[in-house]
Amino acid sequence: MGEFAIGQPVFRFEDQRLLRGGGRYSDDMSMPGMVHAVLVRSPHAHALIRRIDIDAARAAPGVLAVRTGADWAASGHGDLPVSKAGWKRPGGKTMYRPRYPALVADRVRHVGDPVALVVGETRAQAQDAADLIAVDYEPLAAVAATDCAALPGAPLVWDDCPGNICFTHQAGDREKTEAAFAGADHVVTRKFVISRVYAAAMEPRAVLGHYDAAEDRYTVWSPLQRAHQFQAELAATLGIPVGRLRVVARDVGGSFGNKSAVYNEVPLCLWASRVVGRPVKWTATRSESFLADAHGRDNVSEVSLALARDGTFLGMKVKNTVAIGAYLQTGGDTSSTGNLGTLAGVYRTPAIFVDVTTVFTNTSPMRPYRGNGRPEAAYVIERIIDEAAAELGFDRVEIRRRNIIPPDAMPFRTGLTFTYDCGNFEENMDMALGLGDYAGFEKRRAEARKRGKLRGFGISNSIERAAAPGYEMGEVRFDRSGTCTIIVGSINQGQGHETVFKQIVCDRLGLSPDEVFYVSGDTDKVAAGEGTGGSRSATIGGSALLVSSDKIIDKGKAIAAKALEVDVADVAFADGVFSSTKSNRSLTIKEVARLAVNPKAMPAGLEPGLIANTVYRTPVENFPNGCHVCELEIDAETGRVELLSYNVVDDVGVVLNPLLLHGQIQGGVAQGVGQMLMEQIHYDPESGQNMTGSFMDYAMPHAADFCDLHVESNPVPTRTNPLGVKGAGEAGNVGALPAIGSAIADALAPLGIREVPMPATAESLWRLIRDAA
Helix, strand or coil: CHHHCCCCCCCCCCHHHHHCCCCCCHHHCCCCCCEEEEEEECCCCCEEEEEEECHHHHCCCCEEEEEEHHHHHHCCCCCCCECCCCCECCCCCECCCCCCCCCCCCEECCCCCEEEEEEECCHHHHHHHHCCCEEEEEECCCCCCHHHCCCCCCCCCCCCCHHHEEEEEEEECHHHHHHHHHCCCEEEEEEEEEEEECCCCCCCCEEEEEEECCCCEEEEECCCCCHHHHHHHHHHHHCCCHHHEEEECCCCCCCCCCCCCCCCHHHHHHHHHHHHCCCEEEECCHHHHHHHCCEEEEEEEEEEEEECCCCCEEEEEEEEEEEEECCCECCCCHHHHCCHHHHHCCECCCEEEEEEEEEECCCCCECCCCCCCHHHHHHHHHHHHHHHHHHHCCCHHHHHHHHECCHHHCCEECCCCCEECCCCHHHHHHHHHHHCCHHHHHHHHHHHHHCCEEEEEEEEEEECCECCCEEEEEEEEECCCCCEEEEECCCCCCCCHHHHHHHHHHHHHCCCHHHEEEECCECCCCCCCCCCCCCCHHHHHHHHHHHHHHHHHHHHHHHHHHHHCCCHHHEEEECCEEEECCCCCEEEHHHHHHHCCCHHHCCCCCCCCCEEEEEEEECCCECCEEEEEEEEEEECCCCCEEEEEEEEEEECECCCCHHHHHHHHHHHHHHHHHHHHCCCCCECCCCCCECCCCCCCCCCCCHHHCCCEEEEECCCCCCCCCCCECCCCCHHHHHHHHHHHHHHHHHHHHHCCCCCCCCCCHHHHHHHHHHHC
């Protein structure tokens, strides 16, 4: 409706509240009588627990309870949830699913593994008592490096898991790919290491758990992404019916996949609340987050590209070794399997085969991180294309153009697993190259060389799967005053859900946003939902609200027809008003809402109330795509990288809100740039110690590390959902990682350097430049 319609650049409605301190994050929550929990964590990556002495901690001031792994085992509660996927190990055995205790009783398997819980009147008292707990450890050999975990003789994370292999997985056509390689004129092979990173959300993980003895019911407040899945998994761990557990996520200060899992602290706080009879809160410190949170990425890819003499892609082979960490968190397995189709890129490569080995390491668990396999896959395909062009003497843009999928080939089934429904990939690339003035680059490179700078131009054509098949609930409800409430299963972590969902409903129903209330993230208020993840909220949650809005209109027409004394077919609806050419009266949607609670005003067969609920299901995914180009300089004397320009052309279908879209793309680009240039979780290969346990060691990008990020849209609406949208939340991250890598490789190429480290820190680039000289 007007300025708030779909497609309008509406500022986020939630920002005024948040900027004025009105946010309700998990650590903001408090209850009368609330006490605090602290966990004692292992300082060893791998060790047996010989003895735990908790006597001094129990006697410390303010301490209400001290519990160990033995107490958890005796409590009757179960293990934390693990993936139930049906992947197989070599030989056909089911994937290895280790136990995942909330508190470890016998053997720790990564630095940060929790071994004891202390509850105190204050957090300081609980921490002081935790420091008094003495644990007798017997250190064991550890394995922390992904590419070493499956080597003969490597220490075993789990004694009955040979080779540390959790599972293997193959995708594509092996025979067809081998035949393509046998007939190829050229084969280019490279190895790419994708570093391990940490989501580093602004809000750390936190839990407030409360057991209500009068109702025999638990409530937990925690930042998360999927409330109903979280509720089901947590209830299973506690061994209680789902209905006896309420899960609430209010404001969430970022997640990027990290907060989806049921972590140890959640059932421990609920257990502790029942033990002490009071609400129990736990909030992670930053250093604790580095040790106890799940990480992302971390894989090693060996890739080969087979080409004909003219540069046509004939086939590709990829062998991935992917770390899963010490435990198999729910969803962790999808980091290595969920988005392998992205390896096909936007190209016509007819034969592709991928072989994945997922391994345990003595490190924090792994789970999806923004993009979840897509940035890694995009990096592999785009970088091997650059390498092939350089090695065989092709222009890197023209070799892409020669192999790109044209619009008239849609729908197009790739050589791997995806079938693209629509897109104009070559036009994306041409638009981006124009924005980046690719034609004038060599002149700028020559000028930079005179200043002692190595200038590079990077290009990345990206495509990804978004909104994988699933469902979401959306409800539109008018009360007797005519005010509208929208209820949706998707949970906001900063994306602007409230704004875009209100736009959809206001556009359809002719309402003003200040007349619409938004509810999500509470299992007592939201009947069902899959939640947020995989760039699905606009596609599935938005479609659920759209369909519910249409149901409201249909029901409203029936109510208005009776009031106007005309046939339903004669009632029209536009801009929030029901009218008929056969009546000199009209009714606003608010007036109809008031009639809807009057049984006498309701047509026969209609239930009172202007309420509509939809569980929208999508059988197929959509495929956002685009092209990123960037230009940068490397100082040959210091190795420091400076971004000079960054341009993105993205196709996310119908653009619901340009401001939100640009924010999502820019935020994703920032994370991709951060990983490529500086971010890395680094474990000591000997001891398994996390050497990047704080922001003093783990480098995060600052505003000064970026140039202006320019985003333009080239929308090709999809028919896979009624809104015509494609997911946007992860697109920036997918394209940025290979674009920056491509630019660095191009800058270093005149020195004969082709291998680009990740992260490409100033020191690592300085060493490469020095060695080349």
